[in-house]
Amino acid sequence: MSFNWISANEISINSILLMDRWMLQQLMGLSDSPMYDTSEEYRILLGTIFAYNPTIVWYFKNRCPEAADRVDQLIALIPDTLSSEEVKESEASFIDMMDTMFVYLQPEIMNSKCPYIRDWDSDKLLSIVDFSDKLVLDIGSGTGRLAFAAATVARKVYASEPCDRMREFMRDKIMKKQISNVVVLDGTIEAIPFEDDTFDITMCGYVMGLDIKQEVASLERVTKNGGYIINCMGDDDRKNDKPNERLLEEGFKYSHYVSKTDGDVYRYWKKVNK
Ligand SMILES: C[S@@+](CC[C@H](N)C(=O)[O-])C[C@H]1O[C@@H](n2cnc3c(N)ncnc32)[C@H](O)[C@@H]1O
Structure with a gap:
């Protein structure tokens, strides 16, 4: 594609x-x-x-x-x-x-050209659940769209990303903007480098898809009982008249809005019950 x-x-x-x-x-x-x-x-x-x-x-x-x-x-x-x-x-x-x-x-190109980042508003994440004082994990952070948004409210955000150019981009931003509550590290959704039940909120965007059942299980493992898993897409231009059924089967709720570029944007969340 x-x-x-x-x-x-x-x-x-x-x-x-x-x-x-x-x-x-x-x-x-x-x-x-x-x-x-x-x-x-x-x-x-x-x-x-x-x-x-x-x-x-x-x-x-x-x-x-x-x-x-x-x-x-x-x-x-x-x-x-x-x-x-x-x-x-x-x-x-x-x-x-x-x-x-x-x-x-080319993370700079991603940030300036990809509509899902360029046109996105952080309220779209922060309005899903209360991030105040939470310990948060962002998996597949990319340029840090979700991680830096969460960090404006959360206690601490771990931004896990397997691509080293992306990790460098986020670390440069942390240095430049003197952000003290974002930690960048390596890791994939299949092998999350944390103990069970660590986070209040685990989240991702455009990472799940190859094996949703396994991916959700992996996110659930590191999320505390009563915590939340979020899958928050950006403002892309893809038309899609229905939400992802496999996420609904995994117990996610969703909301929908239309992006500036006329795409159908879905945000998903699930409360973890262990
Ligand atoms: C399309 S970007 C989205 C970045 C960010 N989550 C966002 O929504 O702005 C997908 C990111 O997921 C990372 N990624 C790809 N496969 C992954 C995997 N198996 N586990 C974790 N991250 C992965 C890529 O390196 C890339 O940075």
Whole structure:
């Protein structure tokens, strides 16, 4: 799915050299990204990038050694007769296809161009439950849309994010704005790096989806009895005439509003009963 956040022609394929190991694993189907296994076109495009960019191959194999065999398998699929225009076209198509990953390397672009962040108002989070004096976890914080909003009211917010460029972006903001109650750390929704029953509120936005049952169970584990789990989307432009049924099956309540860009925005919350 393309969100048109970036223009592929303005992004260098060398951006891959900025990716951390978690991102490289995603590109290679070694974590949760299904693209590698399901799309022949995807593998050919990535193989072309490897076959014609030896520095990227070197980086990939050293930064993510578990992907080395797959890199060689992809290179073997590609003829050595492609013109430089054909290679450039493949690189642009790959960037376009994986624009979410490439935009994660450019947090400033995310903040200024992604409507779900740009047009969003923090009251949309703070009106869901009372954040006063609460201990909060934000999973998959990205640029910190939810974490920094919660921190205006909460006692302390842990912002967990697997992509190191995003963590750097949040840490820079914390330093610049002298925010004292946000702590940034690594972690995924599948493996939340906290003890059971730690938080009053756990929240996320645009992170759940691959296995909602497991993801909710994971958030529930670290949430105290009587606490809340929140899934708070931003002001995106996606039309959607009904809420996510799988979240409703997991016991979430929701409210709906129409964003400035005419999208249907749903916010979900669930009180935890253990
Ligand atoms: C579309 S962004 C949303 C960022 C932020 N939650 C927001 O709503 O503004 C999704 C974020 O989730 C992170 N992410 C992706 N897979 C994840 C996972 N399995 N566990 C935790 N975070 C993940 C990405 O690195 C990215 O920063």
